[in-house]
Amino acid sequence: MWFYEKKTQYPINIKKPDPRMAMNILTQYGGPNGELAASLRYLSQRFSMPTKETKAILNDIGTEELAHLEMIGTMVHQLMDKVPPKELEKLHVDTLYAVHGRAVYPSDSNGVPFTAAYIESMEDPIANLNENLAAEQKARATYDYLIRMADDPDVIDPLRFLREREVVHYQRFGEALRIVQEVMGKKKFY
Amino acid sequence: MDEQTTLLEQIMAYDFALYDLQLFLDTHPSDANALRDYKMALEQSENLRRQYQAKYGPLTPRYLPNTTCWQWINDPWPWDPKGGMNNVVL
Numbered sequence: 647m648w649f650y651e652k653k654t655q656y657p658i659n660i661k662k663p664d665p666r667m668a669m670n671i672l673t674q675y676g677g678p679n680g681e682l683a684a685s686l687r688y689l690s691q692r693f694s695m696p697t698k699e700t701k702a703i704l705n706d707i708g709t710e711e712l713a714h715l716e717m718i719g720t721m722v723h724q725l726m727d728k729v730p731p732k733e734l735e736k737l738h739v740d741t742l743y744a745v746h747g748r749a750v751y752p753s754d755s756n757g758v759p760f761t762a763a764y765i766e767s768m769e770d771p772i773a774n775l776n777e778n779l780a781a782e783q784k785a786r787a788t789y790d791y792l793i794r795m796a797d798d799p800d801v802i803d804p805l806r807f808l809r810e811r812e813v814v815h816y817q818r819f820g821e822a823l824r825i826v827q828e829v830m831g832k833k834k835f836y
Numbered sequence: 837m838d839e840q841t842t843l844l845e846q847i848m849a850y851d852f853a854l855y856d857l858q859l860f861l862d863t864h865p866s867d868a869n870a871l872r873d874y875k876m877a878l879e880q881s882e883n884l885r886r887q888y889q890a891k892y893g894p895l896t897p898r899y900l901p902n903t904t905c906w907q908w909i910n911d912p913w914p915w916d917p918k919g920g921m922n923n924v925v926l
């Protein structure tokens with residue numbers, strides 16, 4: 647089970663609201679390559695992992711993704727904080743405001759709600775781990791896009807941190823894949 | 837039931853009590869009785885947890901036994917109480 651700690655994994659303190667950037671970053675909350683999808687994907691797949699190493703890595707990366715979900719939510723919240731609705735309209739963030747106000751809701755940047763159809767969880771660990779390598783690369787690419795659009799260091803800094811974590815996760819999933827393939831090579835299967 | 841499971845289920849019982857009290861205290865932060873119960877359960881849980889981890893290994897990655905190998909990944913995981921790879925046909 648889990649236990650909450652009252653801190654983010656990396657410091658976030660955005661002083662200047664930027665509703666457009668909030669809308670862009672929102673896709674990492676509830677979009678196809680976002681942190682919620684990542685977390686649910688790994689925490690569901692861990693039940694099918696065959697070795698202690700791969701059970702642990704899926705469990706622990708899935709848990710870290712929850713911390714990233716919190717970081718993204720914090721960023722969206724701070725970027726939208728107390729921005730007047732008229733201002734949101736001028737910046738074309740008014741369609742999100744009309745549905746959710748300035749709340750944090752798991753959708754992509756277009757307001758498309760989160761769906762579990764973004765993820766897969768199969769009994770085949772090789773299929774799962776290959777999906778995860780692609781997922782981490784897609785998340786990394788999304789952070790690249792976001793960093794290119796941002797100009798506030800308070801925003802760029804945590805985005806860079808999150809992008810680096812995707813690179814590390816990609817690495818670990820590659821190792822997990824190798825471990826499973828070695829086990830399968832030793833065991834007779836049909 | 838073996839000793840490990842018995843001890844783990846005692847920890848689970850105290851930890852559940854703690855969680856339930858936590859929710860109550862969230863909306864009743866100055867309830868002295870609940871606070872006292874929380875303190876008692878916390879001491880029990882910490883004490884049992886110390887015993888369990890010394891004997892059977894980490895419940896969290898923040899418990900580091902005095903060994904040369906990372907014990908956190910060891911079976912059993914809660915969803916595979918018997919451990920091993922028996923549950924998956926590779």
Ligand SMILES: [Fe+2]
Pocket residue numbers: 684711782785811812815
């Ligand atoms: Fe990741």
